[in-house]
Amino acid sequence: MEVNLPFGGKVLILEGDFHQVLPVVPKGTKAEMIDACIVKSPLWKDVKVLHLKQNMRSVNDEEFVEYIQRISDGNELFIMDDLIKLPPSMAMQWEGQHSIYNLIDQVFPSLQEHANDARYMVDRVLLTPINDDVEQLNAKIISRFPRDEFTLHFFDEIEGDTQNLYQQEFLNSISPGGLPPHILRLKKGAPIMLLRNIDPKVRLCNGTRLICRGCFNNVIDAEILTGQYVGTRVFLPRIPLKTTESVHLPFVMIKRQFPIRLSFAITINKAQGQTIPTVGIYLPDHVFSHDQLYVVLSRGVSQSTTKILVQKETIPEEEGVHTRNIVYKDVLFPSS
Incomplete structure (x- = not known):
């Protein structure tokens, strides 16, 4: 100016x-x-x-x-x-570990009867402070969710590593915040959340909530649950996700995966x-x-x-x- x-x-x-x-x-x-x-x-x-x-x-x-x-x-x-x-x-x-399932039932009553109900999914969620507990809650709920399960794995590599110095098992065990888990368990009708900005023009941004409508090896068919474009069908590809300096790893790790995680539960x-x-x-x-x-x-x-x-x-x-x-x-x- x-x-x-x-x-x-x-x-x-x-x-x-x-x-x-x-x-x-x-x-x-x-x-x-x-x-x-x-x-x-x-x-x-x-x-x-x-x-x-x-x-x-x-x-x-x-x-x-x-x-x-x-x-x-x-x-x-x-x-x-x-x-x-x-x-x-x-x-x-x-009153013990079964109290967690009591909470799930309070928030997601009659879950199996609403497995394809977008309004039901967007109107309820479990919140907890840290990612480890989010993953445990999501794992408990997806196991009770009807439909066939799709299991999707990360492809992990180290940027610039041509000699394969690190074992895949070690790389797979690293799960920094902001990245999806190494094994992503999905079912049709399950709510998911984006972890990256993909297309801001149609509100495909970090934090956007969607519902899974179909799952394939290299693309996920999803429906936007919130905002101006609610109801819009979109296709989410696998993309390379890099760790940042805040993770404090001695290398930059690249994970090739869908930039999503289940959103029955999310962090505060x-x-x-x-x-x-x-x-x-x-x-x-x-x-x-x-x-x-x-x-x-x-x-x-x-x-x-x-x-x-x-x-x-x-x-x-x-x-x-x-x-x-x-x-x-x-x-x-x-x-x-």
């Missing part, structure tokens, strides 16, 4: 929520995560903040709105180690920005990042359609189910 002003003097509209999860700094401290926020940018002095204050997801459940607002502000009553008590209407008691961070009428929350351990609890609770629309299973042992002298809430109040309300 030949103008020595931020963004060439153009007006730029940014959207975000400081109540949600902060930028990811691998193994970073609280100070490092806050320092990565836009409020620490030299451009922040030029930003005018416009506040949106009405919760449109849960407009019909005022009590739920007030509760998650207290969670996000860090004002909910807590006991030691930032533990807060969950409402009995949402909390499920941990991946769910940011989505509205999900029926939400199941599985916490095998407490949340580990700023306002993850607020994010996971606010994906739903009411207390009655949100169920939480906390596996971590609660405080013996305190009745009810408790979980941890991490809030950095010094970044919730930027001064500008």
